[in-house]
Amino acid sequence: MTRIGIIIGSTRPGRNGEAVARWVHDIASKRGDAEYHLVDIKDFDLPHLDEMAPPSLGQYTQPHTLRWAEEIASYDGYVFVTPEYNHSTSGALKNAIDFLYAEWNNKAAGFVSYGSVGGTRAVEHLRLVMAELQVADVRAQVALSLFTDFENFSAFKPGAHQVDAVNTMLDQLTAWSGALATVRADTTMATAQSGT
Ligand SMILES: Cc1cc2nc3c(=O)[nH]c(=O)nc-3n(C[C@H](O)[C@H](O)[C@H](O)COP(=O)(O)O)c2cc1C
Numbered sequence: 001m002t003r004i005g006i007i008i009g010s011t012r013p014g015r016n017g018e019a020v021a022r023w024v025h026d027i028a029s030k031r032g033d034a035e036y037h038l039v040d041i042k043d044f045d046l047p048h049l050d051e052m053a054p055p056s057l058g059q060y061t062q063p064h065t066l067r068w069a070e071e072i073a074s075y076d077g078y079v080f081v082t083p084e085y086n087h088s089t090s091g092a093l094k095n096a097i098d099f100l101y102a103e104w105n106n107k108a109a110g111f112v113s114y115g116s117v118g119g120t121r122a123v124e125h126l127r128l129v130m131a132e133l134q135v136a137d138v139r140a141q142v143a144l145s146l147f148t149d150f151e152n153f154s155a156f157k158p159g160a161h162q163v164d165a166v167n168t169m170l171d172q173l174t175a176w177s178g179a180l181a182t183v184r185a186d187t188t189m190a191t192a193q194s195g196t
Contacts (some may be wrong), residue, residue, distance in 0.1 A: 001035050002033070002035070002076045002077065002177050002178050003034065003035045003036060003037070003074060003075045003076050003077075003182060003185040004028065004032040004034050004035065004036050004037070004076065004077045004078065004079060004170075004173065004174070004177060005037055005038075005039040005071070005074075005075040005077075005079070006021050006028065006036060006037065006038050006039060006071070006073060006078075006079045006081060007021075007039045007078055007079065007080050007081060007093070007096075008021040008027050008038065008040045008041060008042070008081055008175070009041070009080055009081050009082040009083060009089060009090050009092070009093035010082075010083045010090050010092065010093070011041060011042045011090075011092040012083075012090075012092075012154045012194070014097040014154075015083070016083065016114060016150065016153075016156060017081055017082075017083055017114075018040070019113075019156040020081050020112060020114055020144065020156060021038055021040075021081040023156065023158060024079055024081060024142075024166055025037075026049045027163055027166045027167065027170075028079075028166070028170055028192060031167070031170060031174075033170075033174050034076075034077075034170075034174050034177070037075075037165055038047065039072075039075075039078075041092060041093065044064060044067060044068045044071070044096070045064055046064055046065075046068060046092075046095060046096055046099060047064070048095060048100050049095060049099055050062060050067055051099070052182060054101075055098065055099060055100050055101040056101040056102075058101065058102055061182070064075075065099055065100075068095060068096065068099055068194050069099075069100050069103050070099055072103040072104065073103040075107065076107060076178070076180070076181055077106070077107055077108040077109060077110075077174070077176065077177030077180075078107065078108075078109045078110075078135075079109070079110050079111070079112060079169075079173065079175050080109060080110075080111050080112070080126060081112045081113075081122065082111060082114075082119060082122045082130065082178075083113070083114060083115060083119060083122065083127060083156075084113060084114070084115030084116075084117075084119040084120075084121055084122040085122070087121040087122070087125075088121065088122055089125055089126050090122075094129070097133070101133065101193050103106050104133040104134070104183045105133065105134040105135070105184075106134055106136075106180050106183045107135055107136070107180055107184075107185065108136045108137070108138060108154065108173055108176035108179075108180055109130055109135045109136070109138070109140065109173070110137070110138045110140065110169040110170065110172065110173040111123045111126060111137070111141045111142070111167070111169070112141070112144070112156065112169070113140040113141065113142070113143055114143075114144035114145070114146060114149070114150075115146060115159040116146050116147065117143075117145070117146075118143025118144060118145050119144065120128065120141075120143050123141055123143075125184070127147075131178055135145045136176050136180060138169060138172035138173050138176060139172065140165070140168045140169040140172050141165075141169055142162060142165045142166050142169055143165075144158060144162065146171065148195065149156050149162065166178050
């Protein structure tokens, strides 16, 4: 069955991201079309990138990198739950993404963002990053407003219509996650046949 990781993109004490990610996970888990798992980058204690070789070479040495790589490799697709910090994503999420390369390749991603204008500027930046990692990012996204989907910018009370937005994004994400598994199988086969 397709496996989707729902990645909590904030590590800040008192973060809103955890409640948002748990809400996405609750909606997703009722669908029955994929296995959905919460992935909290906080649990991986990643320092600022501390690998000698560029991640695209796959020469990981640090135990935290290997553990993070094993987790990310286990999924067919991802939901990035991202805050907007200074019109981009969080440094913690960008750093966690930067640690790896092949583990992201030929997978799919969808976005759930939050901020004063729904975190949409953070997602636009993430879409550029996804292109470099060969991740197919779906069009539908969930943009949660700090003004109308939260009380006092901190108690998460999403509008009822946002559930439909999550499901539309997940419809696209599961379709592409399944399709790209075929691409990965072809790539693995081609690599094995060429002996590289
Ligand atoms: C460093 C920092 C920068 C921020 N910059 C923006 C911003 O540019 N646009 C915006 O809409 N909200 C901004 N915010 C507000 C955050 O979107 C809001 O606090 C959100 O809850 C942060 O996510 P988190 O609680 O999961 O860490 C910023 C917050 C922080 C901490």
